[in-house]
Amino acid sequence: MNLKKPIVLLAMLILSASISIAQELPSQEEIMDQMVLTNKHLMEKWPDPGVNVITNRERSSNLWTRAVYYEGLMALYGLKKDKAYYDYAVKWGESHNWDLRNGTQTRHADNHCAGQTYIQLYQIDPKPERIEHIQASIDAMLETYKINDWDWIDALQMAMPVFAQLTSLTGDAKYSERMYEMYMDTKVTQGLFNEEDDLWWRDKDFLPPYEEPNGNDCNWSRGNGWVVAAMVRTLEFLPQDDPHRFEYVQMLQRMLKSVLTVQRTDGFWNVSLHDPTHFEGKETSGTALFLYGMAWGVNNGLLEKEVYMPAITKAWNAISTEAIHDNGFLGYLQGTGKEPKDGQPVTYTSKPDFEDYGLGCFLLAGTEMYKLVGKE
Template sequence: MRQILIFTVAVSLSMISFAHAQADLKHWPKGTSPEEIGQRVAQRFIETPHTNFGKPTPPKNITYSEVCVWYGALTFAKESGNKKLAGQLKDRFDILIKKEANLIPVPDHVDRTVFGAIPLELYQQTKQEVYFAIGKNYADKQWNTPDSLKLKPELQEYLRKGLSWQTRLWIDDMYMITLIQSQATRATNNTVYIDRAANEMVVYLNSLQRENGLFYHAPDVPFFWGRGNGWMAAGCAELLKTLPKNHSQRAKIMEGYKKMMATLLQYQDETGMWKQLIDDPQSWPETSCTGMFTFAIITGVKNGWLDKKLYEPAARKGWLALLTYFDKNGDIREVCQGTNKKNDRQYYLDRARLTGDMHGQAPLLWCATALLRN
């Protein structure tokens, strides 16, 4: 009888352990691990020429969506210890600055200034000064305007308030600005950059976050666009990773982040996805926002900002849901095309759904990186 009882207890404990393994962020079904998926997406990027938002024409400069994939691939290479991949990504940049310099963007807009995050990441990984100089220049110019530039009155007002002259109060900015400035602090250990990003973030929180925790695309566009909110979620996660715990703006930013995460839990569907318009039941499941939200949740769980029991299952569900849209070529489908702001619900519902677009590839790499972090 005693042996049967011991056996029963052992089996029960084993079942509990197995059940926990099926719900955590470390154990994955075959073919779905962050190591496997991250490698496939990164290799797909290595093989892909510079792209122009899916258009057949070559790009005039490196697009922000390519920057986001490049950054994700670099961080994935670091966390996975893949030196070969890191070398390939470095080579891609070296070729760019030596042979394709015409594609290097001018830091005159948030979508172009974010390019500096790539050389700053390369500097952190290699300590080569050439990358440091390039990246720091981008971060600095986001606040320091060239003398030749005549700013509109509203932009001059932003500068007087200590904000970037590239401020436009589009939700997308809160990834573009916070990433480059956070990267500059990580590379320099100078908190002036993270102070800038934090101050900017608080202004955007006050301007765009609604009572339900979600964000309008812009003050005059009252729709909860999925990827727009994804930019904010991912930007908050990147910022909070580097923002000092005693920073005067941290509590406000953390409050906005947690408020958003709590609402996102309510809108994650039974499959693990979020929609193109988050709160619109007639909208379609969209992969780039799902990836961005999943990254923000994983980062929150790993850093202890979010309740593990509540959010870890949502993160796991989001990751596995994304992979049902991932094909044998290393591309993810159902990615909303690049989107400007417009006060028109149907405009968002009718956006093209792309496959392999870098807006969707990037969050897969961010998630894979986040899952590998301790």
């Protein structure tokens, strides 16, 4: 057998793919323009970031959906030091007295999500009140032996980065050690990670024998996207010498290798990863979260560029050319929920119950794309 021929062919394919990618990648200016546009749409819709959010009922604006948006806004501010962005985030924190939804006594991950931005704003201007409540809430959790709070996978993105941030901020590994214990409880004790598929079940309601219509497991796109984001943000904030970093790196790599195989040809991911016909169609939030993880992984040398760049390019172009309206509104965004059927129908013009978290996901993806294109 002639071994040289396949090797030469493979090299040609990689070269061809590289040329194609280089032609298809947007410019940094284009990426920034779309982030600015979509962010402007939300800031103009909510000029007062402290006002309560009213959908099916009234909620304070430090809820998780808005907190995820501020994750994205702070990432954008990291690239574009627009004082309006900083002031908007500070006004949000001040309007809630830097407290958490349902108060400092809360153990709920959704309520802790706001703390990610509070801590980042504290690092910019270390006013004690900015971290007083989030640190007190986490400290109260550490005074107990309870570690099974995170019984749904969205919780990992909402809360894990806070524990990592507090370790970096204080130098005390008690936060990162408790985070690891809680993460492993979710993964192993509660059994929400599927070792066979390298994907997660959203919560115990979706463990086998639960099936999608085609007989496969229910691997919800955005739910798995939240875990991808959790790994990225935890690794970003966690000290480099943390003894559990490899677990999070390996989880990110395993998951992204798995979702790479089920990307749609148009660049999006379906709401159901292993049943493409179950509420089939484009979906922005899960796609943005997978894009965020892949772009961050390539930027940080954890993913092979030649393997992931085609998927990254397709995903960015799909969102940027098909989902963004001229006024900055994001289409194809699934509303809140926990499975493929929730928040349907998902279309270009459909309006989700909350639009803020989708923008947060897009801004996180966009900032990593901006960095990636800059390296090109």
